[in-house]
Amino acid sequence: MATRRVGGQTIFFEDLPKLVSAHTIVGKNEGQGPYSEYFDEILEDDLLGQPTAEKAERQILQQAVEQALSKYGLVPQDIQYYVSGDLLNQVISAVFSARNLAIPFLGIFSACGTFAQSLGLGSILLHGGFASKVLVATSSHYQTAERQYRYPIELNIQHRPTNQHTVTGAGACVLSADGEGPKITHVTFGRIVDMGLKDPNDMGSAMAPAAFDTLEKHLKDIECSPDHYDLILTGDLGRQGFKMLKIIAEKKGLALGTNLQDGGVLIYGEDPKYGAGASGAACSAVMTLGYGLSLLREGKIRRLLLVGTGALLNQLTVQQGDSIPTIAHAVAIEA
């Protein structure tokens, strides 16, 4: 077994785990954006002919999982743990996909930070010797998220400029103790950060301090400056949150360069139709497994840090006057 050490909040891995297989699926809108070439599948119909968006979301997740497995010649029984979650209550999309797999399931909830948390826990299961192969996946769907968190899309409620658009899609990957692929080198699980913001129409600003908190701790723990990474990819801060993150970093004296990008800013390009950009559990998953992994595999970058951001927005408690707690988990991946 490989050695490990823990420094501060960060876990250091050595020779494993490896990301041996991945598959990304996105919806029609995401497939029309500037990163479309990086995704494995682009849906022609976001509903996949299903009677409800909830059934469509779970089918997208299921397809991503099946493809991630079959690309590497695996069947579910080759996998010891399926680590998954999504934005829906009771992580129900993940649960239904787990039902089909019929292998041990660990349900995770960290809102849009679910993918990073799952990747981190999957790495721990492998590196600790508890598994040889772990499957990690997550999904989100514009229509299911709007229905649950805001209004059914049929009502056509106008969005604010700081609103973000939930990515329709799913990302799945297989972590393995052996085989070839980019390595997961570090995981920094984040703390809950809550600066008292209460506006559910601006989750980017709420999440920015959490992204900074985890990023700062991670860099301190590994004793590196931000340029250690060729790409630092925050999950889904969107334009508003990304601007806030840069302001916080500047005030705190952390020099973040052009290697810092945000999945939520990138995926739809500049189209104002999508407000401040993208959000959703699938956003960081497809941008990491699609865009990020492609750059790593093609040798365009050598080190990637995913800082998966999540706003733990509960509709009822926001109505009761509570603020929106947020979190960010960092996962470092090396070619």
Next chain:
Amino acid sequence: MATRRVGGQTIFFEDLPKLVSAHTIVGKNEGQGPYSEYFDEILEDDLLGQPTAEKAERQILQQAVEQALSKYGLVPQDIQYYVSGDLLNQVISAVFSARNLAIPFLGIFSACGTFAQSLGLGSILLHGGFASKVLVATSSHYQTAERQYRYPIELNIQHRPTNQHTVTGAGACVLSADGEGPKITHVTFGRIVDMGLKDPNDMGSAMAPAAFDTLEKHLKDIECSPDHYDLILTGDLGRQGFKMLKIIAEKKGLALGTNLQDGGVLIYGEDPKYGAGASGAACSAVMTLGYGLSLLREGKIRRLLLVGTGALLNQLTVQQGDSIPTIAHAVAIEA
């Protein structure tokens, strides 16, 4: 580091982790039941003077966490990970309690099986050498659960005999690599089991096959018969689910004796006011950490197996005609 091995679906631990500290809090009704002597605190007011039940639930969880830490002379900074979840959407009670702790937080969702899953993941973090101390906690509250899953209690909707009553309470414990206390010896994470049942008023029957699936796998993996354990405690099957579990076991030829008990059957006694008995994420937590741990510490039992059951009931998908997926995770604890 201690050795480990994995057999089938089960992880075998050796000398650690240890359950060095625990604290349980229950509401007024639970405090009037036959197991009241085993709980550390019984609330006089289930709302704790808070304006909403949601605020009360998070305060109960927070109190349980603080007590579990302070009993062992710990402060949050001594803990590397807080592993927690609850029944509310976005596991918001756990999130708010994590905000106060300000340490890395891993959000878990496995419905009423959340405590067992968290205990299992906490054990992995310790046994894999990723942490020296992990805090595990969960909560539920009758009023918050009714409001979210059924109707606000003010409507006074009549319950069916197969309905279960959500436990108001919280359980928290500290797992440690050193120190004295009962040891966690095995963890068997379960698969999603779904026999097609769709009645949200009878979650016990839906969960029974999942409880059997995990229990059967666990016993096979450790190569023991059920009487290896002095107490096998299922989480919250209630009277209906417990009956179903016994029927399934008999049909499958697994001899379950009087050492099999269910937290949901026990906690309120025979009082018909509570329908088929108790449910809720706190049910298995307080019965394990209150009742179970007391028996272990007093030497009345030597080996306890918690089979934490969870019904992943999503209101919307049930309305859309889907069945209720369920899961069970087993954790073995030895004096």
